[in-house]
Amino acid sequence: MANSKEIGGFFELELNNGFEYHGAAIALNTGRNAFEYILEANNYTHIYLPYFTCDAMIEPLKKLKISYEFYSINNNLLPDFNFKKVQNNQAFIYNNYFGLLGNNIGAIRSKCKNIIVDNSQAFFDRTLLDIDTFYSPRKFFGVSDGAYLYSKRKISQFLKTDISYNNMKHLLGRVDMGAQKFYKDYQRNEEKLKDQPIKRMSSLTQNILKNIAYENVKKKRRRNYKFLGKYFNDINLLQFNLDNDTVPLVYPLLLKDGGSLKKALIQNNIYIPTYWPNVLEWTHENSFEKFLVENLVCLPIDQRYDEADMKIIIDLINNE
Ligand SMILES: Cc1ncc(COP(=O)(O)O)c(C=O)c1O
CATH class of the missing domain: 3.40.640.10 (Type I PLP-dependent aspartate aminotransferase-like (Major domain))
Structure with a gap:
């Protein structure tokens, strides 16, 4: 009699057996x-x-x-x-x-x-x-x-x-x-x-x-995005519609002088990624893409955060 399935012994990292969002992929x-x-x-x-x-x-x-x-x-x-x-x-x-x-x-x-x-x-x-x-x-x-x-x-x-x-x-x-x-x-x-x-x-x-509360993640990201939007849509050089099923990665705030804001936020522990440094090597001096790399401030809106966190970001930006 042969059996290859391991049964018993020490525990693995305990995870729930839920569903993948893209289970069909x-x-x-x-x-x-x-x-x-x-x-x-x-x-x-x-x-x-x-x-x-x-x-x-x-x-x-x-x-x-x-x-x-x-x-x-x-x-x-x-x-x-x-x-x-x-x-x-x-x-x-x-x-x-x-x-x-x-x-x-x-x-x-x-x-x-x-x-x-x-x-x-x-x-x-x-x-x-x-x-x-x-x-x-x-x-x-x-x-x-x-x-x-x-x-x-x-x-x-x-x-x-x-x-x-x-x-x-x-x-x-x-x-x-x-x-x-x-x-x-x-x-x-x-x-x-x-x-x-x-x-x-x-x-x-x-x-x-399989352990992620996907519906909850969607709600939080959308809520945080909208909350920032109330403050920044008027000054943002980029304008997007948030349809009912859109779930953003970040709130992309494009400002003429976004580069210095980005630095100030990072100094205050608000981590702003740069999408994408390699683009500077690929494009010419006056390209829109170069302007984006240097001045787009991608504000975090993810599921770890709530409106109190968004308020911290808003206050820091308003004080800049
Ligand atoms: C727009 C975009 N496409 C493709 C990739 C590649 O994905 P991965 O790093 O999982 O290979 C990335 C990031 O790395 C990305 O930002």
Whole structure:
């Protein structure tokens, strides 16, 4: 009699066995590897992608030796692009910035059939089922890696399953001792995600993603976003509509002199990310993209925070 299932003994990290938000998707190791999966499955030979994106997107293009071209975006963060350029064996990447630009995907699909939606910043955006779309959950939740992918075509190669337990130090450490002591570990984990093969999502990441109160997360993010909006929509150079099912990553506040505000907030322990430093190397001096990198103040609105926290941010900005 043989049995391979381990029963009894010491306990593992205790997690509830709930549901993944994207349970129907293919669960992989990183967003860039989900993009690589799409490239391989479709044999694309040329890709159009925005200047304003993360440099991780270039990794699979280089690996597969696929040529690429950048396009610009306009003041509404929408593509300034002639879709007729996209040929059969080529694809266009649409970036759903901050989760706030999902509404335009349908309109773009009607102009261009080979679109890939990068929902790395839009975890909750519902997919148009016939469009290849990927997500990077660690931008929204405390996981070290992982990706979800909706892809019309599948690849046949065997995929190993990722292992994440050694990548959790920054997540665990922040709970015990705060962010500052573990920022280097966070960066180390980001480094480790580079140049990985396509793998299946680790059991640890997947199990953590089964533990999230997604409806609660949605409500909190929307509430915090709206609360900041009441104070900042009038001065914000970017204007977005928050539809009923839109769940933002951050509140993106664009100001002429946003760069100095960003510095002041960071000095006051309000951590503002820069999306994306690599863009400065790709674009010219007077580009809108460069202005965005330098002056966009992405205010945190995530599920860890409530209106009292938003008030702290508002007061700091008003006192600047
Ligand atoms: C817009 C965007 N696309 C793709 C990626 C790649 O995702 P991952 O880091 O999970 O590979 C990122 C971030 O890294 C991103 O910000």
